[in-house]
Amino acid sequence: MLGARITAIGTYVPERRLTNFDLEQMVDTSNDWIIQRTGIHERRIARPDEFTSDLCVSAVNDLMQRYNKTVEDVDMIIVATSTPDFPFPSVSSIIQNRLNISQTGAIDLSAACAGFVYALHTANSLISSGLHKKILVIGADSLSKVTDYTDRSTCVLFGDGAGAVLVERDELSNDFIGFHLGSDGSGAQHVYRSGLSKMVNGIELIDTQLLVQNGREVFRWVVRNVPDSIRQILKKTQTTLDQVDWFIPHSANLRMIEPICEKLNYPMEKTLYSLVNFGNTSAATIPLALDLGIREGKVKNGDQVLMYGFGSGLVHAGQLLKI
Numbered sequence: 001m002l003g004a005r006i007t008a009i010g011t012y013v014p015e016r017r018l019t020n021f022d023l024e025q026m027v028d029t030s031n032d033w034i035i036q037r038t039g040i041h042e043r044r045i046a047r048p049d050e051f052t053s054d055l056c057v058s059a060v061n062d063l064m065q066r067y068n069k070t071v072e073d074v075d076m077i078i079v080a081t082s083t084p085d086f087p088f089p090s091v092s093s094i095i096q097n098r099l100n101i102s103q104t105g106a107i108d109l110s111a112a113c114a115g116f117v118y119a120l121h122t123a124n125s126l127i128s129s130g131l132h133k134k135i136l137v138i139g140a141d142s143l144s145k146v147t148d149y150t151d152r153s154t155c156v157l158f159g160d161g162a163g164a165v166l167v168e169r170d171e172l173s174n175d176f177i178g179f180h181l182g183s184d185g186s187g188a189q190h191v192y193r194s195g196l197s198k199m200v201n202g203i204e205l206i207d208t209q210l211l212v213q214n215g216r217e218v219f220r221w222v223v224r225n226v227p228d229s230i231r232q233i234l235k236k237t238q239t240t241l242d243q244v245d246w247f248i249p250h251s252a253n254l255r256m257i258e259p260i261c262e263k264l265n266y267p268m269e270k271t272l273y274s275l276v277n278f279g280n281t282s283a284a285t286i287p288l289a290l291d292l293g294i295r296e297g298k299v300k301n302g303d304q305v306l307m308y309g310f311g312s313g314l315v316h317a318g319q320l321l322k323i
């Protein structure tokens, strides 16, 4: 049996901190409101000359240093991002050159905040099929570049960051236990970034390069749908929630994670999230949270982890796997 497993992880966040107190000076908000409604204390913001490809390279350098791994024999790079440096060329092509990986495929994957889980699923499929051996999967976003810092309902949420993992072939077992993927385009107008005016689902999306969101609608949709999708993964894999050592939902808002856990009857103490110090970093939140769990000594080898990403699309994706 051919299987796949994650063999190394690395992360990066920019140096500059944007605190709730900084935001109080920029828009009509308060530290108390932000903490109460989101759980976020601060976020990291890329320098003007720092882009998603730079975050990716730094995350991969962290991975190589900590795990004593090389990436020269990587045969596919998948970068999940909604904020590439350019519409084209892809971020994966830019970092292929900077990391000096000579023989590799390189693709960017667009699935917003579910992107990292979609990319992991793709890597597992390519490896389990026997076609690939070693894949670099990265979730990275520089949302600060597309955030409207005059809109208090969005600018308090977002930050920048990147998380990279190596997924390698395993001849004996497969750590990828089960998954669920979904998309509900009827909610496409609830979170978007547009370069043109266009009707979608009967609503005109406004012409802006900045992120626009109806946070309340996204919130409702997530809390209504994600618990059922998680139950489907558990059912398909005959797993019970007490066998799940760690739950890693997308870190959009702590007030969204709590009702998901409540509906599932899953303890918040076994939930990992990266939003407190990094905010919503879109495709990077899940690898950042996993890495925090590893660095804090919570996540151990062999633990079963359930990741669940959701975001603009509206797309969602879950993966149950062994670490």
Ligand code: ACO
Binding pocket: 028, 029, 030, 033, 034, 037, 038, 082, 112, 113, 152, 153, 154, 156, 191, 213, 214, 215, 216, 217, 218, 219, 252, 253, 280, 282, 310, 311, 312
């Ligand atoms: N500070 C103070 N007041 C605020 C702020 C702020 N930063 N933001 C909104 N408010 C106000 C509103 O104007 C509103 O005032 P009103 O009652 O006078 O009209 C009041 O607070 C309540 O607004 P709600 O929108 O109901 O607040 P809610 O508790 O829903 O929190 C939030 C808003 C934080 C945006 C929440 O809805 C949320 O997190 N939604 C999910 C967002 C998400 O997950 N997006 C994922 C997509 S990201 C991607 O795909 C790239």
